[in-house]
Amino acid sequence: MPISESLKKKAEEIVFRYPEDKRASALIPLLFEVQRELGWITPEAEEWVVETLGVTPVRVREVITFYSMMRAEPHGKFIIQFCENISCCLTGGEELQHHLEHKLGIHPGETTKDGLFTLKCVECLGGCSWGPMMLVNEDQYFQLTKERVDQVIDGLRSGTPVKADHPTPLLGNVAGEKV
Amino acid sequence: MIGNGSTRLLSRNFAVDNMATVDVALKHGAYEQFKRAVKMKPDEVTEIVKASGLRGHGGAGFSAGTKWGFIPKDKFPRYVTVNGDESEPGTCKDRLIFERDPHLMIEGALICAYAVQAERIYIYIRGEYFYPTRIVAEAVQQAYAKGFAGKNILNSGWSCSIHMHNGAGAYICGEETGLIESLEGKTGWPRLKPPFYPAAIGLWGQPTIVNNVETLAFVPRVLEIGAEKFAAMGSPKNGGTALYSLSGNISKPGVYELPMGTPLMDLLNKFGGGIPNGRKLKAVIPGGSSSHILTAEECENLPLDFESVAARGSMLGSAAVMVIDDSVSIPKLMHWMVRFYAHESCGQCTPCREGCDWLLRLSKKFLDGTARKSDIDDMWELADNIDGKTICALGAAVAWPTKSYLVKFRHEFEAVCKN
Numbered sequence A: 001m002p003i004s005e006s007l008k009k010k011a012e013e014i015v016f017r018y019p020e021d022k023r024a025s026a027l028i029p030l031l032f033e034v035q036r037e038l039g040w041i042t043p044e045a046e047e048w049v050v051e052t053l054g055v056t057p058v059r060v061r062e063v064i065t066f067y068s069m070m071r072a073e074p075h076g077k078f079i080i081q082f083c084e085n086i087s088c089c090l091t092g093g094e095e096l097q098h099h100l101e102h103k104l105g106i107h108p109g110e111t112t113k114d115g116l117f118t119l120k121c122v123e124c125l126g127g128c129s130w131g132p133m134m135l136v137n138e139d140q141y142f143q144l145t146k147e148r149v150d151q152v153i154d155g156l157r158s159g160t161p162v163k164a165d166h167p168t169p170l171l172g173n174v175a176g177e178k179v
Numbered sequence B: 001m002i003g004n005g006s007t008r009l010l011s012r013n014f015a016v017d018n019m020a021t022v023d024v025a026l027k028h029g030a031y032e033q034f035k036r037a038v039k040m041k042p043d044e045v046t047e048i049v050k051a052s053g054l055r056g057h058g059g060a061g062f063s064a065g066t067k068w069g070f071i072p073k074d075k076f077p078r079y080v081t082v083n084g085d086e087s088e089p090g091t092c093k094d095r096l097i098f099e100r101d102p103h104l105m106i107e108g109a110l111i112c113a114y115a116v117q118a119e120r121i122y123i124y125i126r127g128e129y130f131y132p133t134r135i136v137a138e139a140v141q142q143a144y145a146k147g148f149a150g151k152n153i154l155n156s157g158w159s160c161s162i163h164m165h166n167g168a169g170a171y172i173c174g175e176e177t178g179l180i181e182s183l184e185g186k187t188g189w190p191r192l193k194p195p196f197y198p199a200a201i202g203l204w205g206q207p208t209i210v211n212n213v214e215t216l217a218f219v220p221r222v223l224e225i226g227a228e229k230f231a232a233m234g235s236p237k238n239g240g241t242a243l244y245s246l247s248g249n250i251s252k253p254g255v256y257e258l259p260m261g262t263p264l265m266d267l268l269n270k271f272g273g274g275i276p277n278g279r280k281l282k283a284v285i286p287g288g289s290s291s292h293i294l295t296a297e298e299c300e301n302l303p304l305d306f307e308s309v310a311a312r313g314s315m316l317g318s319a320a321v322m323v324i325d326d327s328v329s330i331p332k333l334m335h336w337m338v339r340f341y342a343h344e345s346c347g348q349c350t351p352c353r354e355g356c357d358w359l360l361r362l363s364k365k366f367l368d369g370t371a372r373k374s375d376i377d378d379m380w381e382l383a384d385n386i387d388g389k390t391i392c393a394l395g396a397a398v399a400w401p402t403k404s405y406l407v408k409f410r411h412e413f414e415a416v417c418k419n
Helices: A005-015 A019-040 A043-054 A057-066 A088-090 A093-104 A147-159 B022-027 B032-037 B040-052 B066-069 B093-102 B104-113 B131-146 B176-182 B212-224 B227-233 B264-270 B306-311 B330-344 B351-370 B371-386 B394-408 B410-415
Strands: A076-082 A119-123 A133-134 A140-142 B079-084 B122-127 B161-166 B210-211 B241-248 B254-260 B281-285 B319-326
Touching: A005 A043, A005 B319, A019 A057, A019 B066, A019 B161, A019 B330, A043 B079, A076 B161, A088 A093, A088 B161, A088 B212, A088 B319, A093 A119, A093 A147, A133 A147, A140 B131, A147 B093, A147 B319, B022 B104, B022 B131, B032 B040, B040 B066, B040 B104, B040 B161, B040 B227, B066 B210, B079 B104, B079 B212, B093 B104, B093 B131, B093 B212, B093 B351, B093 B394, B104 B122, B104 B210, B104 B212, B104 B394, B122 B176, B131 B161, B131 B212, B131 B351, B176 B210, B212 B227, B212 B394, B241 B264, B254 B264, B264 B281, B264 B319, B330 B351, B330 B394, B330 B410, B351 B394, B371 B394
Parallel strands: A076 A119, B079 B122, B079 B210, B122 B161, B241 B319
Antiparallel strands: A076 A133, A133 A140, B241 B254, B281 B319
């Protein structure tokens, strides 16, 4: 797949964030943008990143394999990152994870046969006070219950996604009084 | 009184509709302190922050003003980096600053950049924060449009640009030199110390200030109310308030802004509503998963500030308070905790890379009933072999909690051993 004009334009914009002689700094944001557009970092795209930034192929490989959000192989249309860290586990996350696995019919790290969902159990997503939580692609969902998980998955299956928790609801005294 | 919901300092505008929009933010006083700051001498600003007792809210609790003062006098260019990697388990307060009042953080970063005469600001946000990133990126554009960033800002003769940079899933990038490596487009391997602070040699080898989001968001408030009043708000040596992330087995989880030194049991009972479901308190992790666990008895009469929590043998860290009730098995908690570090060890130092993996393997034995009593001592020794023997503090971050779980709750580990 050739690199699209929009991706090339985006690359220019990203490289511009760094001093002229520090193009290599754009590596992580650029790879991020590649997988946002293509779904994953294809070998061709990887080569293009090498050329665009003037870095060695091994440097790019190193970064792709180091960061857990980098995808060097095709994934499902919806990537679910389900938190399995302490706060989410303390609020029922483990049981919910099993429910989600059962509902999707896959284990963590797998993709459903229809190519719709990839399930990843991940470490802390920074939603500890709103646990259990998950991300579906770029959307955050908090205070999950079995019912809420079902709604989210069913909504994506039927093409009528439920609203994500954007912004994060205010819990605690930071909610204050409504001004 | 600060903290009862009516006179919050940092979070007072969180509930304002569209506060992330610059015009709304301006109506609530955004950038006023920055306008004042650029009329002062840069060193004056640093002195005010120093005098306020503002400490780093990312975990280490280092004096913010002192850190700024470490910038070498004649080395340019200089940079400021906002550490928005927020990935210490239990910590979820920077997320709210990004989403609910991004201009406060941007203003703080600008004041910092002016104080150290930096020419660029990088806002480093963890990759998983997609929505917060969108809000901040938009806010940065609006700050430019209003002339708070760019060339000759507010006719001060000083120029500074602001740029976004996302991480991509690595706990280690919250460590300030790991973050800098990541900003340079590399794997986030922390740098050798010394130099202890990137203030001397940081991003691209230049002087760099790396401050946590919350720390920088406090800076405009310090200028607004003055160093003296800010310092008086907290406890000795701990200025102002803090955003405490409260999670786990608690009736009202959430983020609470309270004065530094607020008693832990007040946070749990008065604000957090106590332990739900008729359960009793078993333990508290007071400062993110890297801190030593506290037994219920140790939680009594404990002011939540850096010195007091340290004196009790733990640390305030990022003020992420995780509450554990008496239904939770500590061996299971151990497994959840070491699983995190085994996944997140960056692999640079052998004791941590190998040790975390072995800790994870041993922790599983306590769950499937195959553990022996010797495994308890083996785990302690593994942790001890990591502690203080790695380049960055992440080694201690797994060693400390591991040792504390084993020592304070040894009976729970012994109870599930075969022999």
